[in-house]
Amino acid sequence: MSKPVFRTKLCDMLGIDYPIMLAAMAPDVSDPRLVAAVSEAGGIGVLACADKSPDEMRDLVKEVKKLTGKPFGIDVGLPIKAKNFTTDYRRALELANLPADHVAFRDGFMADNNIPYDDDTSHATPGMSSIAAYKLSYELGQQQVRAVLDLKPTVFVSALGDPSFMVKDAHAAGIRVMSVIGKTKDAIRVGNGGVDAVIATGTAAGGHSGAVDGTVLVPAVSEAVAPTPVVAGGGVTNGRSLAGMLALGAIGAWVGSRFIASEECSVPDWYKDKLVGATDTSTVRNRWFTGKTTRHIGSEWDRQCDASGLEALPMPEQGILVTPMTIGAAQAGRYEDSGIYCGQGAARITEVLPAATIIKEMIESATEILSRELPTRVSFG
Ligand SMILES: Cc1cc2nc3c(=O)[nH]c(=O)nc-3n(C[C@H](O)[C@H](O)[C@H](O)COP(=O)(O)O)c2cc1C
Incomplete structure (x- = not known):
C-alpha cells in the first residue's frame, strides 16, 4: 500500500499507519523478528515479555531496535496474585509441592502415550505457553514494570492484571498504557485507572481467553469505558473481522493467531500447519495447561483430564505440573499435547x-467492505 487506506484514532495515538496491533504471545512468539515485521509493515508489534527478566527484556528491546525504528510495544502479565515462584523450573517444582494425585495422573498419561519427561526448559519451542505461565508472579511483574518505565516503548500492555498503579509513571515517561480484559467489570476497573485504551478480547481469542463472546463484549466495553477507546481482539484474521470489530465500536484490532501463521513467526512449522488445518471446532477452552482458561487446539491431554475427575490446579501450579509433559510431547510428535495455543479464528487461516x-490484505479488504460492499447491502429510507 503506497498510502494509508483508512486511519482510526489508534493510528494517531501510536503513530502508526494501520490500526493493527500484533498481540503479545509468550513465550517468544511475539519476538523481535515478528514485532519488527509488523511495525515495519505499518501496524505495531507488541513484544511478549511475560516470562522475561528485566535483563532479558533489555536485550530483546535492543534486538527490536536493530530491526526497526518504528513504534513497538511491550507486554507483561501483571500483577498476578500468584505466589512468588522462581523462574528456575526445578526450584519452582520444589516450591510448588504438587498434589500426589495430579502428579500420578500426569505420569500415567505420559507412560501410556510414550511421552518422555523433560524438565529442561531450554528444550521448549516458542509458543509452549505452560513454560511462560509457571514463571508469572507478582514480584516478577513489579520488576518488569520498572524495566518498562526505563525502556520507554511506545505502548505498554498488561495481560492478566490491572496496570492502574503505574499509569501516572508511564505517562510521565511518554508511554501509552493498555490493558487486556475479557469482561466488562474488569474493563471498567482499568478504564477508571486511566489507561489509554482497553483491549477487549472475546472468547474466540487464543491463549488466555474469557467466556464472553466478542460481539457482546466489544460494544458493551466500548459503552462502559467511553470516552476511553477500545481495541478488539479474538478472531480477527482478515479484513472482514477487522471491519466487524470497527462496527462493534473498536478503534483497531489486537491480532494474535493470524500472525502465528506468518513467515516471520518463529514457532515450528508443525505449529503453523495445525493452525492452517484447523476448523471452527478444533479449539477448546479449559484450565488444563496453565491453571487459567486458555484456548488451544483440543488434545488427548484435554480429553483425559476432562474424564479424570480431577480439578485443574491454580496458576502457576498447573503450569508447573504440565511443563515437563509439554516439552516431552513435542519431542514425541504429540503436538496437540504440547499445547497449541490459538483462537477459533484459526479456521479462517488458509496459508502462511x-x-x-497479512496486513496489506487485511486493510485492503476492510477498506473494500466498509466503503463499497456495505453500502450495497444496506439502504436507508
Ligand atoms: C501462543 C499464544 C500466547 C499468548 N501469550 C500472551 C501473552 O504473553 N500476553 C498476552 O497479553 N496475551 C497472550 N496471548 C493472547 C493474545 O495476546 C491475544 O489476546 C489473542 O491471540 C487474540 O486472539 P486471536 O488469537 O484470535 O487473534 C497469547 C495467545 C497465544 C495464541
Missing part, C-alpha cells in the same frame, strides 16, 4: 504469509 502481506 509474510506479516506485511
